[in-house]
Amino acid sequence: MIEIRNLRKAFNGKKILDGLNLDIEQSKITVIIGRSGEGKSVLIKHIIGLLKPDSGSIKLDGLDITTLKERELNEVRKRFGMLFQSGALFDSMNVADNVGFALKEHTGLQDDDIAKIVREKLTRVGLKGVERMATDELSGGMKKRVGLARAIVMDPEIVLFDEPTTGLDPIMSDSIADLVLDTQKALNTTYVLITHDIPFTYKIADKIAMLHEGKIIATGTVTEMKESTDPVVRQFLEGRAQGPITVY
Amino acid sequence: MFKDSLERLGLYAQAVINSIGLMMMMLISSAMLLLTPPIKVRNMFKQMEFVGIESLFVVILTGSFTGMVLALQSFNALKRFGAESMVGPTVALSMARELGPVLAGLMVTGRAGSAMATELGTMRVTEQIDALSTMGINPVKYLVVPRIVAGILMFPILTIITDFVGVIGGWFVGVKLLGINSGVYIGRTIDFVTIEDVATGLYKSLVFGLIMTLVACYNGFYTTGGAKGVGRAATTSVVTASVMILVSDYLLSTVLG
Ligand SMILES: Nc1ncnc2c1ncn2[C@@H]1O[C@H](COP(=O)(O)OP(=O)(O)OP(=O)(O)O)[C@@H](O)[C@H]1O
Ligand SMILES: [Mg+2]
Numbered sequence: 001m002i003e004i005r006n007l008r009k010a011f012n013g014k015k016i017l018d019g020l021n022l023d024i025e026q027s028k029i030t031v032i033i034g035r036s037g038e039g040k041s042v043l044i045k046h047i048i049g050l051l052k053p054d055s056g057s058i059k060l061d062g063l064d065i066t067t068l069k070e071r072e073l074n075e076v077r078k079r080f081g082m083l084f085q086s087g088a089l090f091d092s093m094n095v096a097d098n099v100g101f102a103l104k105e106h107t108g109l110q111d112d113d114i115a116k117i118v119r120e121k122l123t124r125v126g127l128k129g130v131e132r133m134a135t136d137e138l139s140g141g142m143k144k145r146v147g148l149a150r151a152i153v154m155d156p157e158i159v160l161f162d163e164p165t166t167g168l169d170p171i172m173s174d175s176i177a178d179l180v181l182d183t184q185k186a187l188n189t190t191y192v193l194i195t196h197d198i199p200f201t202y203k204i205a206d207k208i209a210m211l212h213e214g215k216i217i218a219t220g221t222v223t224e225m226k227e228s229t230d231p232v233v234r235q236f237l238e239g240r241a242q243g244p245i246t247v248y
Numbered sequence: 249m250f251k252d253s254l255e256r257l258g259l260y261a262q263a264v265i266n267s268i269g270l271m272m273m274m275l276i277s278s279a280m281l282l283l284t285p286p287i288k289v290r291n292m293f294k295q296m297e298f299v300g301i302e303s304l305f306v307v308i309l310t311g312s313f314t315g316m317v318l319a320l321q322s323f324n325a326l327k328r329f330g331a332e333s334m335v336g337p338t339v340a341l342s343m344a345r346e347l348g349p350v351l352a353g354l355m356v357t358g359r360a361g362s363a364m365a366t367e368l369g370t371m372r373v374t375e376q377i378d379a380l381s382t383m384g385i386n387p388v389k390y391l392v393v394p395r396i397v398a399g400i401l402m403f404p405i406l407t408i409i410t411d412f413v414g415v416i417g418g419w420f421v422g423v424k425l426l427g428i429n430s431g432v433y434i435g436r437t438i439d440f441v442t443i444e445d446v447a448t449g450l451y452k453s454l455v456f457g458l459i460m461t462l463v464a465c466y467n468g469f470y471t472t473g474g475a476k477g478v479g480r481a482a483t484t485s486v487v488t489a490s491v492m493i494l495v496s497d498y499l500l501s502t503v504l505g
Binding site for chain 1 (some may be wrong): 370
């Protein structure tokens with residue numbers, strides 16, 4: 001259970017998160033939606049302690065991670081897996097070393113066993129025979145999937161995915177949705193996902209939270225959100241340029 | 249107008265003090281992390297290869313030509329006093345105490361310092377450093393410590409090599425081209441140059457290795473502003489480290505005698 005209370009963050013005087021509250025339930029799939037530049041990535045980086053808020057708290061099972069020291073934070077982070085929006089693959093390593101990195105650093109597993117797990121996770125995201133490829137030989141969607149495999153390689157309790165399906169074809173998107181649903185069922189994983197992919201959201205979300213102007217303005221199940229009367233939520237889910245949110 | 253530039257000077261001073269503080273913090277946490285297991289031996293060897301082995305060619309080239317030109321110039325000067333036999337010691341002393349450590353330091357800074365800053369800077373702006381953190385890996389331990397260790401260990405070795413090829417270059421010019429007796433050249437060199445002279449240069453090179461790697465890692469690690477920022481980090485690293493090497497060379501020469 002992650003409780004985010006009154007989170008505020010400004011960059012150079014510009015308020016990005018402005019008193020944000022959100023509960024993320026254990027073993028559930030929470031999807032955060034919101035317009036580009038609203039601060040979704042900033043929010044998810046706070047959850048794993050990469051950014052420190054100006055004020056507010058983030059409690060993970062009662063422990064406020066915003067006050068932790070680097071060393072304590074590193075322990076907590078071993079419970080997490082994260083996919084960056086940019087992928088953030090290590091460009092000095094090949095695909096297999098990227099995916100197997102955390103295993104190598106944190107477990108005493110033999111290279112053979114690591115290779116086996118790596119192969120299994122890569123297959124899970126629809127990649128085969130790419131182990132020895134350099135990261136710059138991959139297509140955008142392949143990079144994303146290597147990032148996904150890297151994020152789940154340790155079977156983490158909590159997985160943060162920043163736009164897992166951006167750049168993937170619809171079939172692959174759907175198979176990532178299955179991956180999320182399967183692991184959530186099999187391992188009781190808690191998922192926090194950011195996405196603009198509405199069909200993907202509808203397929204997997206236990207709870208949708210909409211970020212708008214620094215706050216979570218609406219939360220609910222897929223059905224609740226679909227039936228929402230909030231004009232901002234409606235406009236976003238229906239993808240209309242006309243409405244309370246203006247493009248300029 | 250005046251107030252404006254004063255204000256800017258103030259801000260600049262603040263930024264400099266700020267970055268010195270951060271650099272010191274990086275040094276202190278590196279020192280502490282160095283002693284906490286697990287020790288990243290593989291990363292250290294990789295960096296030692298990068299700083300040391302891959303710099304060999306350039307330091308051999310600079311060292312030998314510097315030794316040669318030193319022999320040539322000191323021969324011309326010493327000939328006026330009839331002291332051509334002192335060419336050997338002049339070359340060796342200059343190399344060991346000053347030019348060996350300083351030239352090796354500056355050359356390696358140009359080569360490896362800019363590359364280090366670029367690599368870490370790229371890792372910063374592409375969120376690879378953040379990715380390390382999210383995996384529970386301390387990025388200073390993983391990235392900075394091995395580089396600083398490599399700098400401190402490899403600079404003295406490169407300095408010895410620079411000294412050595414400089415002396416050989418000097419001998420070649422002095423003996424083979426200018427006609428000084430080889431026995432005299434070598435004998436005089438051995439008479440005048442002590443272990444302390446060589447040691448002085450090596451102490452300096454230790455400090456230079458620390459300066460170069462710390463400055464480059466600091467600038468790379470805290471890069472902001474995309475590709476442009478990475479370029480800026482590389483340039484700043486080379487300029488800052490080079491100036492700091494020259495200034496500290498003077499200070500160390502004063503202290504070490
Ligand atoms: N490190 C930073 N320094 C300064 N400003 C930042 C930083 N990170 C994010 N911002 C700003 O915060 C705002 C929100 O950025 P964020 O990346 O969270 O958006 P987002 O909701 O993830 O958008 P997208 O859907 O396009 O990924 C942007 O205006 C961005 O410029
Ligand atoms: Mg984003």
